[in-house]
Amino acid sequence: MPRVKNVALTAVALLIVACTAAQTPSPSGVEPTSTPGVTASPSPVPTGTQVPTESAPPSASAVPGSASPSTPPSPSIEPSASAPPQGAFNPDAITLSVEQVASGYPPLTLLTNAGDGSGRIFLVQQRGLILMLDSALVEIGTFIDISERVRSGGEQGLLGLAFHPDFESNGRFFVNYTNGGGNTVVSEFGLDANGNGDPASERQLLGIDQPFANHNGGMIAFGADGYLYVGMGDGGSGGDPLNSGQRMDTLLGKMLRIDVDSGDPYGIPADNPYADGGGGLPEIWSSGLRNPWRFSFDRVTGGMFIGDVGQNVLEEVNVEPAGEGGRNYGWNIMEADRCYERSTCNRQGLTLPAVSYARDDGSCSVTGGYVYRGSAIPDLYGGYVYSDYCSGTLWAFDAESALADGSANAIVMGQSGAAPSSFGEDEAGDLYLVGHGGAVYRIVATPR
Numbered sequence: 483m484p485r486v487k488n489v490a491l492t493a494v495a496l497l498i499v500a501c502t503a504a505q506t507p508s509p510s511g512v513e514p515t516s517t518p519g520v521t522a523s524p525s526p527v528p529t530g531t532q533v534p535t536e537s538a539p540p541s542a543s544a545v546p547g548s549a550s551p552s553t554p555p556s557p558s559i560e561p562s563a564s565a566p567p568q569g570a571f572n573p574d575a576i577t578l579s580v581e582q583v584a585s586g587y588p589p590l591t592l593l594t595n596a597g598d599g600s601g602r603i604f605l606v607q608q609r610g611l612i613l614m615l616d617s618a619l620v621e622i623g624t625f626i627d628i629s630e631r632v633r634s635g636g637e638q639g640l641l642g643l644a645f646h647p648d649f650e651s652n653g654r655f656f657v658n659y660t661n662g663g664g665n666t667v668v669s670e671f672g673l674d675a676n677g678n679g680d681p682a683s684e685r686q687l688l689g690i691d692q693p694f695a696n697h698n699g700g701m702i703a704f705g706a707d708g709y710l711y712v713g714m715g716d717g718g719s720g721g722d723p724l725n726s727g728q729r730m731d732t733l734l735g736k737m738l739r740i741d742v743d744s745g746d747p748y749g750i751p752a753d754n755p756y757a758d759g760g761g762g763l764p765e766i767w768s769s770g771l772r773n774p775w776r777f778s779f780d781r782v783t784g785g786m787f788i789g790d791v792g793q794n795v796l797e798e799v800n801v802e803p804a805g806e807g808g809r810n811y812g813w814n815i816m817e818a819d820r821c822y823e824r825s826t827c828n829r830q831g832l833t834l835p836a837v838s839y840a841r842d843d844g845s846c847s848v849t850g851g852y853v854y855r856g857s858a859i860p861d862l863y864g865g866y867v868y869s870d871y872c873s874g875t876l877w878a879f880d881a882e883s884a885l886a887d888g889s890a891n892a893i894v895m896g897q898s899g900a901a902p903s904s905f906g907e908d909e910a911g912d913l914y915l916v917g918h919g920g921a922v923y924r925i926v927a928t929p930r
Contacts, residue, residue, distance in 0.1 A: 571864040571880050577930055578867070578876045578896035580915060580923035583619045587920035591641050591700070593906025598650035603908055605922065608639035610659065612679065617908075619922070626671065626679025633660045641700025642668075646742070647708055655679065656687075656710060656742065658702045666690040666698055668712055670742065687740070687747045688765075690733050694718025697773040697791075701850075705739075706784035706804060709751055711767065712738040713774035713788070716813065721793060721823070727770045727813040730762030735813065737774065737788070739767035755808035768802070770811035770832065776850035776904055779804075780866075781911060785885045787866050789850020790835075793817050797848035798835035799868060799892075801884045809833045836890045837879060839870075846872035849902045849915075853881040856911035859927045867895070867905070867913060867925065874898040876925075898923065 592606035601617035610629030614622050632640050642658030649655060653673035661667045668688040674680035692698060697715030704710055716726040716735035727735035741749035756762035762769075773791040780787070784804030790811065792798060796818035800811050810832050814822050818838035821827035839845065851868035865878040876898055879890035903918040913925040 569860050569863050571878075572861040573865065573878055573893045573895060575861040575930060576859065576895070576927040578862070578878070578925060578927055580898045580900060581926050583914075583922050583924050584615070584621075585921040587613075587922075589639075589918045590903060590916040590920055590922070591639065591918075592643055592904045593914050593916050593922065594643055594645070595907060595909045596645040596649050596655075597647070597909060598645070599909070601909055603906070603914075604643060605916070606640055606643050608641070608918075609634045610640045612640070612643060612657075624678070626681060628657070628659065628681055628684075631659065631661060633662055633664055637696045637698055638664065641698060642702040642712075644702045644704055644710065647704055653677075654742075656702055658700050658712065660692070660698060661689075664695060665692045666700075666714070668702060685747065687742065688712065688733075688738075690714065692717060693724060693734075699771075699774050701774065701776050703777065703779060705779050705786070707751075708741075708743070709739050710742050710748075711777070711786070712740070712765075713771070713777050714738060715773035715775075716771070722772065722814040725814065727772060728810075728815065730756070730766065730769065733763060733765060735769065735771050736766045737768040737771060737777070738765040739807065740765055753805075753807070767807040768809040768811065770809075770813045770815070772813040772817075774850075775847070778850065778852045778905075778907075780853040780881055780885075781855045782853070782864075783882060783885060785853075785881065787850060787853065787868075787881070789848040789868055791847050792841075793822065794841070796820060796838045796840055797845065797870065799837045799848065799850065799866075799890075800833065801836040801866075801881075801888065801890070803885050811835070834888070836884045836888060837877075837892045839877075839892070844873050845870040845875070849904065851905040851915075852907050852913055854878075854911065854913055854925075856907075856913065858910075858912050859925075862927060866890075869898060869902045869905070869915065871901050871903065871918075874900050874902065 589608040590605055591608045594604050603615040605613045610632030611627045612625040614625045616622050638660035640659045644656045646652055646654040656670050658668050667686055670685045671679050672683040694717055696718040699713040699715040701713040714734050714736050716722045717724055726732050739754055741751050750757050750764040754764055756766055757764050771790050774788050775791050777788040786802040788800040790798050798818040812832040815827050816822055819834050849869045849871055853866045854862040864881055866881040867878045869876050874897055876895045877892045878895045879892045884890035900917045902915040904916050906914045915923050
């Protein structure tokens with residue numbers, strides 16, 4: 483039976499897979515699996531590993547503190563008579579919330595579409611299975627099951643899915659998962675005779691050693707340039723003990739950019755900052771990331787928006803205009819826009835976040851979202867929407883202004899009443915979020 487339920491708001495009491503505290507290393511005695519394209523990380527620190535204290539999300543009424551967001555006017559206030567024309571970002575006109583459209587799934591890590599005109603929505607389960615829903619959000623079958631290859635639990639599992647820009651004609655898609663050895667694998671798959679994903683077709687592109695069991699990143703997405711971007715966390719523990727964010731001889735703590743249409747097993751775009759191998763590994767696009775749990779590209783501008791999970795104090799969203807690689811987002815010199823565990827630090831050459839917010843009101847882990855480019859909510863058009871796992875607050879800011887200025891004024895738009903593990907888009911550009919507790923929600927708006 484399809485898992486379709488009546489509209490409801492739920493609060494989920496599970497911790498996000500992109501948790502912010504340190505965790506213990508991967509179980510000992512498990513040998514990493516060798517994969518093509520491996521770039522080995524340094525050996526883990528064997529002792530003194532910080533163990534997290536995890537807590538359930540607070541009530542849905544909690545609103546996180548913020549360095550810049552402000553509480554919106556009461557919904558009873560009438561929109562200004564000089565409101566922007568329909569189709570321009572107008573946060574004063576609407577309040578955002580969610581409606582539950584499906585539930586009953588195991589932990590979900592992503593919702594996405596194939597861009598093939600089918601209207602299908604794909605639900606990624608952490609355990610290693612991808613389901614298909616039709617445009618009416620009715621479950622229509624399993625797309626692929628690779629659960630036997632996936633180590634799932636905590637921050638590990640099947641974490642990313644991206645369809646090739648020409649998927650409709652070539653049937654190629656890509657996943658990011660944790661293998662049996664606890665390491666990151668990025669693989670390409672094709673379709674079987676029935677048009678579903680073929681587990682036997684796997685071609686591994688990247689294998690990246692993980693020194694600890696947390697901070698895997700996991701998001702993969704194609705940019706407007708046709709290249710595949712891979713978000714990598716710093717490898718785990720707390721405070722980046724291996725200095726992965728700032729070292730250029732490891733792929734950890736980086737945004738990677740590879741060409742899946744050339745090379746063996748992939749090619750390096752000629753304009754990657756270290757394409758010639760000098761100064762850093764050629765796959766690196768940008769550095770200084772702690773755990774870029776979710777990033778996305780704006781359909782109109784091609785700009786990148788990165789939700790990077792903080793350590794103990796601050797969460798951040800970074801913005802990057804299309805084609806402007808080589809940025810250093812500061813971790814672990816800085817946590818968001820503050821020096822990390824030092825009174826002063828050298829900020830030269832670092833890119834500060836467009837938005838940061840504090841955890842002092844119950845927030846814990848930023849969940850990066852998308853720039854809204856749908857038609858159902860005209861007053862949200864051009865706004866970047868994101869949330870926090872513990873508070874469920876829904877924020878938005880003007881995406882194009884943020885790309886131009888490098889900073890943004892984030893507005894509290896409403897509450898999800900959920901613990902969002904990820905956002906997602908359908909083909910029309912309308913937004914959803916998924917909860918780690920197994921529910922799917924649609925973003926909706928009401929007039930103020």
